[in-house]
Amino acid sequence: DAKEIKIALIAGKTGTLEAYAKQTEIGLQMGLEYATKGTMKIGNDTIKIIVKDDQGKPDLASALLAQAYEDDGADIAIGTTSSGAALAMLPVAEEYKKVLIVEPAVADQITGEKWNRYIFRTGRSSMQDAISNAVAIGKQGVSVATLAQDYAFGRDGVSAFKEALGPTGAKLAFEEYAPQNTTDFTASAQRIFDALKDQPGKKVVWVLWAGASPLPKLMDLNPGRYGIELATGGNILPAMVPYKNLPGMEGATYYYYEIPKNPVNDWFVTEHKKRFNNTPPDFFTAGGMSAGMAAVAAITKAGGTDSEKLIAAMEGMEFETPKGKMVFRKEDHQALQSMYHFKVKADPAVDWGVPELVRELKIEDMNVPIRNKR
Amino acid sequence: MSTPVLETRDLTIRFGGHVAVDAVSCKFEPGTLTAIVGPNGAGKTTYFNLISGQLKASAGQVFVKGRDITGEPAPLRTRAGLGRAFQLTNLFPNLTVVENVRLAVQARAGQGASLFSTWISKRDLIDKAQAILGRVALADKANQKAAALPHGDQRKLEVGILLALEPDIFMFDEPTAGMSVDEAPVILDLIHHIKADSSKTVLLVEHKMDVVRALADRIIVLHQGQLVADGEPAAVIASPIVQEAYLGVAKA
Amino acid sequence: MSTLLKLAGVETHIGQYHILYGVDFEVPEGGVTMLLGRNGAGKTTTLRTIMGLWQASKGTISFDGKDITRFATPDVARAGIAYVPENMSIFADLSVKENMILAAREGEMDDARLKWIFGFFPALEKFWLSAAGSLSGGQKQMLSIARAILEPRRLLLVDEPTKGLAPAIIGSLTDCFQELKKQKTTILLVEQNFAMAKALGDSVAVMDQGRIVHSGEMRELAEDNSLQTRLLGLSLDAHQ
Amino acid sequence: MSALPKPKTDFIPWLLPIVVAAIALPLIGSGSTWVTLTVAGLAMGMMIFLMASGLTLVFGLMDVLNFGHGAFISVGAYVAVAVLAPLTGLVQSPLIGDNLLAILAAIIAAALVSGGLGWAFERYMVRPVYGQHLKQILITMGGFIVVEQALHAIFGPTQIPLPLPQGFRGAIMLGDSAIEKYRVAAIILGLAVFAVMVTVLTKTKLGLLIRAGVENAEMVEALGYRIRRLFVGVFVAGSGLAGLGGVMWALYREQVTAQMGMEVMVLVFICIIIGGLGSVAGCFIGAVMVALLANYTGFLVPKVALISNILLMVVILLWRPQGLYAVAKRG
């Protein structure tokens, strides 16, 4: 008795996040293929993907998820791109008592205060991002200033970063928050320089910025004259083009196709290059793939798509991804995973600044606090 | 003699260096029709604007029934009993003829603010508007858009709106300008009627001397913003200043 | 005299309204032709149709021999026709001077000509630099006329120029038209002021309900009271 | 001779930026910082002006409110990408001359392309709705969306990086204050464009003709001018300027997205409102003021920087309800 397993993907396929959503979709597809050895079957049940476009709008996202569960009878849902939309989807999963794998929205609340037991997340939380960066940059005697956008995402990121910086012995000298839509960074730069220039020892500005990176502008203002260095997390490839002018810059990233060394990633990279005239997979493609593989692993382990069985199976479940092994933490269903401490190398043959692996930050290297209440 | 219903004291307005109306003091009694004549640019329309509140005086005051209204905005002056028909026709172009008049009737009835009663339920207002259209010979065009009226009819509508306001003081600014000689009488007869009502006061700006002769009890002459002559028609028209500066007799 | 402008069976629709039902008349070269008629007869519409501001739906308009029925407005003007519209259409936001600059299509304003105009309309010189919108009704009328005569044109279309003008100015306007006539400018004049019409007009056309109901020499009409009463509904003495 | 005094040109608005800068100096304290902020602000102002000038021109002369303006900015940016891609040689070259050559090519191409696009806009969208602001807003908005989506379809949704030519990297050091080279270039270009626009509008009959045409096109035609062609010309010029601004902006941002045009529109609108909707000079001052204020507040009280421009606008309008230079008495 072969039946259909319906997996719904909600993503912001049109609007500002279009590019990211496209990557997620491709990644998911490839993930399912890889995990099912190309058969797109689990046991003898065939997988059917239902894709819905939430345009990055929360109201639409929750409505679409409801439709997916109710009208299309999806067994399990994956998504979405925008954090706001993802947060709006959480209660819907609870109402319909169906599993939702959040990917790639980063808001901490998703596996934090807004979490419910039907929510899992393969994507990294902004906390994981911040902590990994702190671990990468933080050393005894380093004084750090942060530059972030003045809204929830920026402030949460910095506070997590601050927390994680403590143990490393580095000191957070200054926090600068610029308006979200800032395009002229001169003022912020001046404030940061004034704050850092008289600090002893190594001085670093860590930039946490969604959208066009302020790094080149900071660089042009010649921070070198005060011995100030720049640092930031990884990003999608086109956004790393400016890094090319910042060789030696350090930080921690979520994924770069040349870094992870495992069979999954090898297949992933070669196959992706093959299919998309030689472009390597990117941030969100990797995320999508991880989500796909998680779904298959879960359904296989649970031996079906019954929500309760799935949850039981997924809590604490280990599964393979292009980033190696991930684990759904029992307490908050956040997928713990490696991050990568990198140093930028300018390779004339490559358009963007290449983040070369300094060291892999393993799950146990980062302690990611649990923020949800069960 | 009866107290003036309208009075201006040293009414003055300057535009930049130019004094358009220069210390004009004048009283107007009820039941009279005063014609205001003067060369183009003498300040007649501006004088009207100062009285009806379209312009703020640089100096001097305006009194209506003894009350100083110099500081008040146009709407309040209208409610005080001043009614004005404009020189350059000034209507609600995309509303129908009858609606144009009705808005005036409604303003008079002070029902503009009623929110939840329907416009159509106010039969009395409509009938009144229709009646007025009859008086200005526009009844047959009641449902045309004002914009589509020929110039002459627009002038009539202008007067109709003024009638609807039932003011105590009528101010006509060249009411028959551009009206064919067989249509003008409609308006002129109207003005005759108003004048007949001893409680009403009429101010009339007019360039057509025959019309002035036919209607005016009194003529005042403005010249370069100043009041240069004031008196009963025959005398004023005969005065040299009018003959030269205005009628240009010397020239012809 | 040869014919400068000729309308034959011109019909005009405005929106769904049918306004002109076949207008035929001729404007002889060098003379003043009066176009008379009641309010709403269609005089303004006729002038606008000539200028190409309304499109004639039927009939032909020929100017100096060539058919200008389908001409766009600028081309009509360039053919040598100047226009003083009923509502004056002065550019309120521009100064009097700027209004006149635009009237000088061929380039600079000719000072001599300007002096000549100021002779008739002194007010314009007085308010040379002030915004046209702030002029008095009559002054606007003067500006509108001045604009049309700043550069000599073959034909001048004027729609009710005396409206709102003081008698003295009507006098000088009449002189002005006389001189233009001497300068070989043909004039088509819409006018309600019958006295002026009599003084100026050589030939006349009378409209009613979108048709020409009479055309011929001005003299005939001036002398024939019964005809006037029939056509214009006025007996001369009523309002003179 | 005239009764009314000749209209005097009023210089007060020109003093505003100077006053603001003067007040800022003591508050900031460090002179070098002040110089850096001020120069940066001026440059930013110029770039905003370059993007806004076209819009204010079109509005001031033709009373057309073109929400599609943002599209022309984006298009300019993408053209820059397309042009500079093959010119990597010139772009990478450390010689400023080569860089300038590349940028010049990009600017010209962009101006041409957006100009052409502007022609299409005028012909097929704006023409039917002259004098109807609402419909203008809608139809140009629609046009904007179409163009934006077309850009997506052609260049893909992903942001495209646009590296700044090497010669314009980094800063010139004046004592302790760093002045980015690219900003200097922006200032020069901005001033040049401003000068050209002002001369054309004041020293030629063009400005008059179009202003008259906006008030009463029929009459201008009755005077024998072919006003339609002129309108097209102005619109094309306005769009061209937007394209030019787009290139400068894209090079500054060092990346290109289809939304970048719309993102700056609110800022652009604020500037031309402050300036007096249609006044080129006003727009110029407005842009400079907005940028300067953003930098000063950004340094002194970052929270305020977020709404500094809106505050500025409200204050200005309370002072002069028509904006710095009132253009025409419009409804």
Added chain:
Amino acid sequence: MLRDTLLSGDTPRGKALSIILALILVALALAPFLFTGTKPLTVAAKICIFVVLVVSYDLLLGYTGIVSFAHTMFYGIGGYGVGLALYSWGPTWGIVLAGTVIALVASLALALAIGLFSLRVKAIFFAMITLAVASAFAVLASQLSWLTGGEDGRTFRVPEILRPGFTLFEVGDVKFTGRFISYYIVFFGAALLFFTVLRIVNSPFGRVLQAIRENGFRAEALGYRTVYYRTGAVVLSALVATLAGCLNALWLRYTGPDTTLSFNIMMDILLMCVIGGMGTVYGALIGATLFVLAQNYLQALMGSASEAMAGLPILPVLFHPDRWLLWLGILFVASVYFFPSGIVGRLRKGEG
């Protein structure tokens, strides 16, 4: 009689129009029974809410001739009012009411302030100022994230009987849940507001507004204080928009910037108003219906279209579902082209 009371004597005028309006009305009234699944109901509710939003905007735009870009702000105030109240004080009807009242008061104050601004500045400036104020408000909403949830907005619980979990009754295998009740609250709320506005525009007050739109100078001369009337219009439309926001919050059980404050929604409202026909109230009904349907089904349509065209040059690209915005833009342009006086205007003319 109905004609004079309910419709305030302002009938649709035109057979075709009347029929279309009737159809829409019936479809909306019976939506839960006519269609199955969540999507149709979501769409129907959205239509109801936008009808109110657009009709209130028409009062401003079509009848008073004021262009404002701050309409979504008031919509947002409504949404946040109810949303945040429920979020922070718990899901009871009392709270819903409280939230509504708070929102109305806030809107009233803001509208008055803005209205008074409109007296100082020219129409087009007013438009631009509202644009700025609205964006400032949006910034504020995202800045006060502790209260508003910032960019992410707030998801909240509604009173028990409105939740999908709650089952009202079952017919065969079809369940009528809390959504059913919520829908009818939205529907009747919208209907009430719609007819209220219809009444207002047909009142003496409404006529004065039109007069002011036509010729404010003349209206003053008739003795109307245009200042007060315009402010009145701004306030009224703001309040109705606020109520629309409240309904929306109840329906979505979510409130946030992109769903209430975004400039795109403002543009949508403008378009619906113009497509439908400005200054015709009924236009709002048609405009909103058409547009919301397009928004929700265009993408699906295009999906099948582009598949049909697979293989052809670029066409599939243009018809790819992800390019639906392109067609929306074309809809903008086309609607202005083909319905200069709006669909209502067109239909009425059609009848001569």
